[in-house]
Amino acid sequence: MKIAIMGSIHQDGINKLKDNNFDFFEIANFETNSLINELKDADAIVLRTAELKENVLSHCKKLKIIARHGVGYDNIDSKYLNENKIALGITGTANAVSVAEHVMTMFLYLTKRINISDLATKNGNFIKRNTLPEFFELYKKNILILGFGRIGQELAKRCIGFDTKIYVFDPFVDKKIIEEKNYVPILKKEEGLKIADYISIHLPLNEKTKNFISYDEFKILKKNAIIVNSARGGIINEEALYSALKNNYILGAGLDVFTQEPPKENHPFFDLDNIVLSPHNAALTLECKKRMSIESCENIIYYLNKDNKLNKENIVNKKIINLI
Numbered sequence: 001m002k003i004a005i006m007g008s009i010h011q012d013g014i015n016k017l018k019d020n021n022f023d024f025f026e027i028a029n030f031e032t033n034s035l036i037n038e039l040k041d042a043d044a045i046v047l048r049t050a051e052l053k054e055n056v057l058s059h060c061k062k063l064k065i066i067a068r069h070g071v072g073y074d075n076i077d078s079k080y081l082n083e084n085k086i087a088l089g090i091t092g093t094a095n096a097v098s099v100a101e102h103v104m105t106m107f108l109y110l111t112k113r114i115n116i117s118d119l120a121t122k123n124g125n126f127i128k129r130n131t132l133p134e135f136f137e138l139y140k141k142n143i144l145i146l147g148f149g150r151i152g153q154e155l156a157k158r159c160i161g162f163d164t165k166i167y168v169f170d171p172f173v174d175k176k177i178i179e180e181k182n183y184v185p186i187l188k189k190e191e192g193l194k195i196a197d198y199i200s201i202h203l204p205l206n207e208k209t210k211n212f213i214s215y216d217e218f219k220i221l222k223k224n225a226i227i228v229n230s231a232r233g234g235i236i237n238e239e240a241l242y243s244a245l246k247n248n249y250i251l252g253a254g255l256d257v258f259t260q261e262p263p264k265e266n267h268p269f270f271d272l273d274n275i276v277l278s279p280h281n282a283a284l285t286l287e288c289k290k291r292m293s294i295e296s297c298e299n300i301i302y303y304l305n306k307d308n309k310l311n312k313e314n315i316v317n318k319k320i321i322n323l324i
Contacts, residue, residue: 001022001023001043001044001304002023002024002025002041002042002043002044002062003017003022003023003024003025003042003043003044003045003046003300004024004025004026004027004038004039004042004044004045004046005024005025005026005027005045005046006027006030006045006046006047006048006050006052007027007028007046007047007048007049007050007069008026008028008048009046009048009069009289009292009293009296009297010289010290010292010293010294011293012290012293012294013046013290013292013293013294013295013296013297014293014297016294016297016298016301017297017300017301020301020305022300022301022304025038027039030050030051032055032056035052035056036056036059039056039059039060039063040059040060040061040062041062042060042062042063043062043063043064043065043304044063044064044065044066044067044300044303044304045060045063045065045066045067046067046069046296046297046300047066047067047068047069047075047076048069048070049070049075050075051075051076052066052075052076052077053076053077053080054077054080057077057080057081057084057086058080063086064086064087064303064304065086065087065088065089065299065300065303065304066081066086066087066088066089067088067089067090067091067296067297067299067300068088068089068090068091068296069091069292069293069296070090070091070094070095070283070292071090071091071092071094071095071151072090072204072205072232073088073090074204074205074232076088087303089296089299089300089303090299091291091292091295091296091299092150092295093150093291093295094283094288094291094292094295095151095282095283095288095291095292096150096151096153096154097154097287097288098282098283098284098285098287098288099151099154099155099230099282099283100151100154100155100157100158101158101285102230102256102278102282102283103155103200103228103230103254103282104155104158104159106228106230106254106256106276106278107138107198107200107226107228107254108138109254109276110226110251110252110253110254110274110276111135111136111137111138111226112135112136113132113133113135116132116133117129117132117135120132136224138159138162138164138198139162139163139164140163140164140165141162141164141165141197141198142164142165142167142195142196142197142198143156143159143164143165143166143167143196143197143198143199143200144167144168144169144186144192144193144195144196144198144199144200145166145167145168145169145170145199145200145202146169146170146189146192146199146200146201146202146203146212147169147170147201147202147203147204147231148168148169148170148173148178148202149170149202151202151230152168152170152200152202153181155200155202156168156181156183159198164198165184166182166183166184167183167184167185167186167192167195167196168183168184168185168186169185169186169187169188169189169192171187175187189212189217190217190220193217193220193221194220194221194222196221196222196225197222197224197225197226198225198226198227198228199213199221199225199226199227199228200227200228200229200230201213201227201228201229201230201231201235201236202230202231203231203232203235204231204232205231205232205233205234205235209235210234210235211234211235211236211237211240212235212236213227213235213236213237213240213241214236214237214240215237215240215243217240218240218241218243218244218249218250219249221244221249221250222250223248223249223250223251224250224251225250225251226250226251226252226253226254227241227250227252227253227254228253228254228255228256229253229254229255229256229257230254230256230257230282231257232257233255233257233258233259233260233261234259236255238258238259238269241253242268242269242272245269245272245274245275246268246272248274251274252274252275252276253274253275253276254275254276254277254278255269255275255276255277255278256277256278256279256280256281256282257280258280261280262279
């Protein structure tokens with residue numbers, strides 16, 4: 001069995017492969033012809049952010065499973081995997097805490113305008129603190145969570161610590177489950193957007209969620225609203241967001257993801273002072289990198305050894321294998 005690792009991963013995952021006597025090799029060149037040559041004999045692939053589409057996958061005749069080093073799989077040709085019965089694994093339990101903390105960081109950064117206070121102090125304007133822009137509390141505010149998977153649930157738990165009221169929009173989650181956690185289910189996104197002080201997006205990117213938040217949605221948001229997207233670029237229409245921020249229709253925004261990654265050098269967002277940006281690294285804490293590395297390698301180990309009764313049980317109990 002040959003395992004290809006596309007992109008560097010934490011040593012803890014590599015040690016798992018070693019301990020289970022798997023041969024593996026790392027790939028750093030993602031040019032198409034190089035990938036075709038490198039992957040043609042691979043039985044499994046650990047994949048970070050590089051794309052794997054049919055033009056490469058069609059040459060991988062021995063491939064049995066791709067293990068994503070993360071949750072999303074929009075960089076993989078899932079249609080091809082389905083048609084050729086190739087398994088896809090995600091690290092579903094690995095990144096929720098790190099991303100939820102990242103969202104909370106953006107909420108607080110934008111609410112407290114901490115960068116302005118820091119700059120004023122360093123520039124000798126300590127006594128002018130009363131002239132700084134207003135900043136606010138999260139206390140008793142309305143939080144709208146769009147998407148109630150693991151990350152959305154972890155975020156909700158952290159927001160409760162600030163005595164906020166949690167509203168949840170997710171048509172795929174039974175409202176009883178939301179109500180059991182003492183959160184408020186929202187049946188139509190517009191209802192939630194009208195009352196939200198903070199909005200956090202945790203949806204997959206697909207045809208239904210592309211431009212999910214656009215010009216019409218920004219028209220109904222509160223002027224003090226803060227919106228954060230740590231899911232996928234394209235769910236928020238970037239032109240509409242720029243217009244809303246530039247004209248102060250909303251208070252602020254935080255983005256960890258972009259429609260084009262990396263964003264172009266002269267992106268209009270870079271000139272705004274009411275947006276905070278990060279380079280799609282919400283999940284890249286040290287702890288999370290370890291978990292993703294271990295889980296992605298375990299997905300491969302369990303799947304390739306699935307004829308073993310013990311490993312069949314592991315797949316079911318750990319729920320880390322997802323056949324798309």
